[in-house]
Amino acid sequence: MTFSQTSQGESLGRKRRRWRVFELLCVLEANDGLCTYCTRRSQVVDHVIPFAQGGADSLSNLVPACTRCNLSKSNRTPLEWWIGSFMRDHWDGNGTVHGGVRWGDGMTLRDLYLSRHEEALAVLENVEEVLAEIADERRRSWFIWAMSVDYPSAFMDISFYRGWHRAAIKEAKEAGWPDLRPEHLR
Numbered sequence: 001m002t003f004s005q006t007s008q009g010e011s012l013g014r015k016r017r018r019w020r021v022f023e024l025l026c027v028l029e030a031n032d033g034l035c036t037y038c039t040r041r042s043q044v045v046d047h048v049i050p051f052a053q054g055g056a057d058s059l060s061n062l063v064p065a066c067t068r069c070n071l072s073k074s075n076r077t078p079l080e081w082w083i084g085s086f087m088r089d090h091w092d093g094n095g096t097v098h099g100g101v102r103w104g105d106g107m108t109l110r111d112l113y114l115s116r117h118e119e120a121l122a123v124l125e126n127v128e129e130v131l132a133e134i135a136d137e138r139r140r141s142w143f144i145w146a147m148s149v150d151y152p153s154a155f156m157d158i159s160f161y162r163g164w165h166r167a168a169i170k171e172a173k174e175a176g177w178p179d180l181r182p183e184h185l186r
């Protein structure tokens with residue numbers, strides 16, 4: 001038996017795709033190039049519904065994330081991740097969930113959830129906004145036709161391609177994603 005880094009999704013018989021450069025940049029440069037879950041610069045693509053939970057391995061399920069959030073979220077949906085985090089924040093020294101100093105011990109799990117309900121909705125709304133930006137046909141078409149490279153080279157980090165295309169992406173965004181398709185395809 002060989003030991004390798006195999007995700008749970010792969011053990012279910014699904015193989016993860018290799019992203020093309022245009023797909024990676026289309027996702028990484030969404031949300032102004034920032035992580036969907038915090039304010040750091042994005043570094044990786046995150047499956048909103050985890051691949052291991054059956055989430056699609058396509059642009060309809062990918063958002064930009066920083067490495068820290070991506071690792072922390074791991075194989076959880078945004079809401080599972082977020083709820084897990086605030087439950088953990090309310091663990092007492094024995095691993096039991098309590099309201100803690102702020103809310104007191106009388107707080108139920110339901111109270112605990114409701115106290116952060118608005119924040120949970122904001123997280124989901126942000127994810128939806130970023131997914132909508134990535135789904136924008138005009139924007140996506142620009143990335144397809146503007147990127148002359150297919151798959152990232154094994155020797156170059158995706159940040160190299162980001163740097164390479166940075167000025168063009170900024171300019172295209174300001175111009176409302178010009179139609180780069182050849183005449184006969186319009």
Ligand SMILES: [Zn+2]
Pocket residue numbers: 035036037038039040065066067068069070
């Ligand atoms: Zn982040």
